[in-house]
Amino acid sequence: MAATTYIDAGRRALAEEMERDPTVWALGEDLGRGGVFGQYRGLQDRFGADRVADTPISEACIMGAAVGAAMTGTRPVVEMRFSDFALCAVDELVNQAAKARFMFGGQMRVPLVVREPIGMWRSSAAQHSQSLEAWYVHVPGLVVVAPATPADNLGLLKSAIRCDDPVVYMEHKNLWPLEDDAPEGEHLVPLGKADVARRGDALTIVTWSAMRHTCLKAAETLAAEGVEAEVIDLRTLWPWDREAVFSSVRRTGRLLVAHEAVSVAGFGAEIAASVAEALHHDLKAPLRRLGAPRIPVAYAPTLEDKVRVTEAMVAEAALAMMARERA
Amino acid sequence: MTVSPANFDRQRFTALLHLMWRIRAFEEEAIAGQKQGLVLGAIHPSIGQEAVAAGVCANLRREDLLLSTHRGHGHTLAKGADALAMMRELFGRDGGTCGGKGGSMHIADFSVGMLGANGVVGANIPIAAGAAHGQKLRGDGEITVCIFGDGAVNRGPFMEGLNWAKVFDLPVLFVCEDNAWSATTRTAAMTAGDGPAARAQSLGIPADAVDGNDLVATDAAARGAIDAVRNGGGPRFLHCRTYRITGHTSVDAAAYRDGGEVERAKETCPIARLEAALSMAGVDAATLASARDRAKEEMRAIREEAQDTDWPDTAGAYTDVQDIGDPRGRAF
Numbered sequence: 001m002a003a004t005t006y007i008d009a010g011r012r013a014l015a016e017e018m019e020r021d022p023t024v025w026a027l028g029e030d031l032g033r034g035g036v037f038g039q040y041r042g043l044q045d046r047f048g049a050d051r052v053a054d055t056p057i058s059e060a061c062i063m064g065a066a067v068g069a070a071m072t073g074t075r076p077v078v079e080m081r082f083s084d085f086a087l088c089a090v091d092e093l094v095n096q097a098a099k100a101r102f103m104f105g106g107q108m109r110v111p112l113v114v115r116e117p118i119g120m121w122r123s124s125a126a127q128h129s130q131s132l133e134a135w136y137v138h139v140p141g142l143v144v145v146a147p148a149t150p151a152d153n154l155g156l157l158k159s160a161i162r163c164d165d166p167v168v169y170m171e172h173k174n175l176w177p178l179e180d181d182a183p184e185g186e187h188l189v190p191l192g193k194a195d196v197a198r199r200g201d202a203l204t205i206v207t208w209s210a211m212r213h214t215c216l217k218a219a220e221t222l223a224a225e226g227v228e229a230e231v232i233d234l235r236t237l238w239p240w241d242r243e244a245v246f247s248s249v250r251r252t253g254r255l256l257v258a259h260e261a262v263s264v265a266g267f268g269a270e271i272a273a274s275v276a277e278a279l280h281h282d283l284k285a286p287l288r289r290l291g292a293p294r295i296p297v298a299y300a301p302t303l304e305d306k307v308r309v310t311e312a313m314v315a316e317a318a319l320a321m322m323a324r325e326r327a
Numbered sequence: 328m329t330v331s332p333a334n335f336d337r338q339r340f341t342a343l344l345h346l347m348w349r350i351r352a353f354e355e356e357a358i359a360g361q362k363q364g365l366v367l368g369a370i371h372p373s374i375g376q377e378a379v380a381a382g383v384c385a386n387l388r389r390e391d392l393l394l395s396t397h398r399g400h401g402h403t404l405a406k407g408a409d410a411l412a413m414m415r416e417l418f419g420r421d422g423g424t425c426g427g428k429g430g431s432m433h434i435a436d437f438s439v440g441m442l443g444a445n446g447v448v449g450a451n452i453p454i455a456a457g458a459a460h461g462q463k464l465r466g467d468g469e470i471t472v473c474i475f476g477d478g479a480v481n482r483g484p485f486m487e488g489l490n491w492a493k494v495f496d497l498p499v500l501f502v503c504e505d506n507a508w509s510a511t512t513r514t515a516a517m518t519a520g521d522g523p524a525a526r527a528q529s530l531g532i533p534a535d536a537v538d539g540n541d542l543v544a545t546d547a548a549a550r551g552a553i554d555a556v557r558n559g560g561g562p563r564f565l566h567c568r569t570y571r572i573t574g575h576t577s578v579d580a581a582a583y584r585d586g587g588e589v590e591r592a593k594e595t596c597p598i599a600r601l602e603a604a605l606s607m608a609g610v611d612a613a614t615l616a617s618a619r620d621r622a623k624e625e626m627r628a629i630r631e632e633a634q635d636t637d638w639p640d641t642a643g644a645y646t647d648v649q650d651i652g653d654p655r656g657r658a659f
Contacts, residue, residue, distance in 0.1 A: 025464065050464060056494060061487035064453020068471075069461040071442060071454070072392065091484075095447055096454060104435040104443055105425030106647035143651045165649040191651045239652030 001181040009150040009182055010039050010115075010171060013157035014077060016186075018047055021075065024161055025051040027062060028079025028115075036081045037117070037176055063089035063114065067096045070112040075161060083116035083170060084127045097166040098141030109164045113157070118146070119210055119260055120297055121173035123304060129297035131209070131261035136168040137238045137270070143167040143191060144237040148175065148212035151182040152235055155189030163191060172210040194241035196248070200228035203254035203318055206245055206271055208234040211258050211309065218314035227322055237267055242274065249275055253284035254321050258314050263291030285324045288317050335543075335608045341618060343385055343542055344605060347377040347598050348622035350401040353410055356630040357400070357417055357431075358577045365634050366417050370431045371398040375540075375572035378597035379504045380405040382545030383472060383565075386553045392440045392458050392471040394451040396504075397432045399444035402474055408436035410626065414633040427639040428647075449479035452488035452501070459492065459499035459562075470498040470556045478509030480523045489530050492562035500556050501527065501564045502549075504539065506571035511583050527564035539567030540597040543604060570595070 004012070018024045025047075026040065032054045034041035044052040055062050059080065066076035080086040086093070097110045118131045136144045143165050147153040153171060160167040197212055198219050207215045212233040219229040230248050234240050249255050255275050257268035268289045275287060292307040354372045361370060373380065380401030387393065387406065395402040404410060408424060416423030417431050424434050435443035442458060445451045455473030462469050479485050480503060492499050503523040507514055520526065524534035533555070537548040545567055552563040570592040574581035581589070602615050645655045 053495075056487070056490055058487035058491060060484050061453040061456060061491045064450065064484060064488070065457030065460055065491060068394075068442070068454035068457025068459075069464075070457075071437075072458050072461045074461045074464060076457075091447055091450055092453060096445075096450060100443070101649075102647050103425060103429040103433040104437070105423070105428050107425070107435060107437040140654070141649050143649065163651055165651050167651075236651075 002184050003179050004150045004154075004182045005176065006150045006153050006171070006178045007037065007039055007176040009154040010157055011041065011043065013154045014040075014161070015043060015046065017158055017161040018043075018051060023073065024075045024077065025053065026077040026079065027053040027055050027066060029055055029057055029081060031079060035079055037173065040079070059085055059088035060092055063092035064096065066112045066114070067092055067100065067110055070097075070110045071100060071108050076112045077161060078112060078114040080114060080116045082128050083118045083132050084130050086114065086116045093166070093168070094139050098139050102141060110166045111164045113160045113167045113169050115169045115171060117173045118170045119172040119174055120304060120308065123299050123301060125299040126296035131259070133168075133170055133237055134261060134265060134267040137267055141166065142238065144170070145191065145235065146170045146172070146209040146237055147235060148172070148209050148233050150178065150180045151187065152189055152195065154182050155187045156191070156235060159188050159191050170209065174210050189235070192236045192239045192241060194244040195233045195235055196230065196244065197233045198229065198231040200230040201252055202227045203229050203256060203321055204245070204248040204252045205229050205231045205256045205258060205314065205318065206234060207231065207258045208237060209260065211260050214309065214311050215258055215314055217311045218318065221311065221315045222318055225319065227318060229318055240271070245271065245275065246279060249279050250282050253282055255283070255287040256290065256314070256317055256321060257288070258290040258309055260309060261291055262294050263289055264294045266291045285321045288321055290314060290317055337605065337608055337610055339385070340543065340601060340605055341610060341614060343381045343546070344598070344601050344615070345618040345622060346381045346405060347542070347601065348619045349410070349625065350377045350380060350404050351598060352622045352626035353404060353414070354400055356626045357414065360414075360418065360630055360634070361577055366431070367419055368430045368432070369576045370417065371575065372573045372577055373398050373401040375592065375596060376504060376506055376569045377401055378542040378545050378601070379474070379502065379539045379567045379569055382542050383474065383502055383549045385546055386550045387472060388469070389439060390469045392442055392462070392469065394442050394455045394458070394471070394473045395444045396448070396451065396475055397444060397446055398476065399434060400431070403434050403436065403441050403444065406436070406441040407439040408434070408441055411629045411632060412436070414629050415636050418633050418636070419638070420633060420636040421639045422636055423639070426643055428643065449475060449482035449484045451475060452479065452484050453491070455499055456488045456491045456497060459497035460495060463495065463497055468557070470500065470553065472500045472502060472553070474502045474504050476509070477503060477505040477507065477514040477518070477523065479503070480526060481518060485526075489527055489532060489562070489564070493530050493532050496561040498556050498559070499562045500552050501532075501562065503564070503566045505566060505568050508571050508575065510575045511579070511581070522566065524564060524566040532562050532564050534564035534566065536566040536568065539569035540595045540600060542597055542601045569597070
């Protein structure tokens with residue numbers, strides 16, 4: 001194991017896969033200078049401008065070209081800078097990439113990865129802060145991934161590049177400098193498998209992306225109060241690991257879902273509904289969801305904080321659930 | 328049409344006449360099939376536009392790639408797709424080009440390099456740029472042709488895709504098949520500037536315009552452009568002017584046009600014009616009639632066979648969605 005940052009883990013994952021497979025290439029704006037956050041620094045020098053391609057500011061064409069190149073034998077890794085900007089390429093992703101294999105009767109596949117950084121980051125306001133993962137989970141044909149740790153960014157990006165399905169890969173902008181141990185050798189994390197980030201028997205907290213860390217801090221606070229929370233980081237949102245969540249909730253009898261995205265029709269709603277349908281009789285307390293209110297993300301920190309799910313909110317919700325035994 | 332007997336390839340143009348008749352007959356059978364309730368979804372006929380499909384695709388190799396539009400039966404046949412599989416696809420039957428999962432607007436046959444019709448206007452342009460980008464990365468000497476309609480030139484992906492092709496110097500020919508109508512709106516009324524070719528030229532892409540109802544001229548223009556692309560000259564653009572004889576869909580009576588416009592257009596029917604040119608070049612009437620009759624007989628038989636085919640296995644509704652998160656066997 002070696003200490004690495006979340007951003008370096010992503011860069012290493014791409015470099016290792018480009019080394020391993022000559023059909024892997026990356027395309028997006030500013031990649032030759034490292035990309036908007038530096039995720040690609042040094043890769044154009046190493047692999048050349050054909051394989052780490054600078055593109056015009058043409059999101060629709062970046063994504064559409066990746067679809068065409070993926071259908072005909074290459075494995076493009078698409079950089080969209082911000083998930084907000086990827087909305088300029090929704091036709092190419094939703095109508096083309098996600099549908100082509102099915103509507104053409106399985107004649108080909110679309111093995112592309114689109115990196116769409118999500119989340120609140122340094123007062124970036126309404127068009128650079130969104131977490132739109134639920135939109136893509138809704139679309140048949142797509143795999144949706146949201147890593148939270150350096151090791152997972154390494155192992156999941158490598159798995160995403162090897163996957164034959166189109167993968168929406170959502171790194172969190174606030175996690176770029178996060179440092180933690182990651183394996184030094186070949187490290188693959190399977191798509192669709194959750195990570196039990198903390199064991200506990202009192203309640204199950206399901207989360208993903210940067211909210212994993214908020215929930216883990218809240219779990220420490222809860223432990224000081226004598227409440228041992230289990231924290232499950234889904235890592236992959238579609239397909240999500242129902243077995244991991246269900247087996248935990250069967251044991252704890254309590255489910256709290258926490259995510260940064262807007263709560264209304266957020267992916268937490270799907271998890272809550274699935275648990276309510278399947279495990280109704282196992283629940284000791286009504287399940288809870290925590291997410292952002294349905295307002296755009298503002299610029300001023302005091303306003304931005306109004307959409308933030310905090311450690312205190314997670315702990316408070318958990319304690320309230322512990323106090324409520326269902327009749 | 329200028330016919331010079333010295334360089335008029337009677338064999339080539341007789342074969343292309345037969346191809347144009349096959350396209351015409353296929354669509355007439357499809358329209359008849361729709362009236363019988365055999366075609367369940369929308370079809371967008373290209374009747375009157377056959378010379379574009381035939382003239383462009385006659386200059387392609389099997390390994391070259393083609394992207395088409397919602398009005399794509401002709402392009403698909405001309406690229407070499409199996410007509411029976413196509414008719415089965417229109418009927419939603421087993422053995423259709425896409426297993427009955429796509430229908431008319433999503434016909435694709437990757438085995439002949441036909442990467443798909445597309446239900447979204449202009450969406451094939453960036454995809455074509457990407458297919459050509461892949462060809463350039465591989466250096467395999469093949470090219471991509473992207474056919475789109477006049478309506479597509481007003482979509483953003485048109486500009487993005489042409490710019491992309493030029494910036495990356497890609498082996499792609501863009502063909503604007505201009506039938507004068509954007510669904511039910513006259514394209515000229517909604518399009519600023521000097522037209523599709525001028526837009527391409529503004530990006531530094533060499534562009535020609537041709538009478539797309541003149542098969543001989545379209546064939547020659549396409550050959551020149553395709554040769555230039557194949558020889559590493561970067562992207563080219565060909566504006567083919569034609570006319571949509573039918574409505575937007577087969578069930579659109581197109582009452583928004585004055586009847587005289589359609590009648591005048593019928594006088595420039597590309598099939599009739601090619602027959603006249605062949606006749607002038609000495610091809611006898613029996614040969615011309617045979618090209619027509621063989622095509623009609625082939626497509627009539629195909630319709631009968633397609634309608635006798637079973638529906639696809641319903642398990643297919645769940646297949647080829649995705650590998651990771653495969654919906655088969657899931658209750659959600």
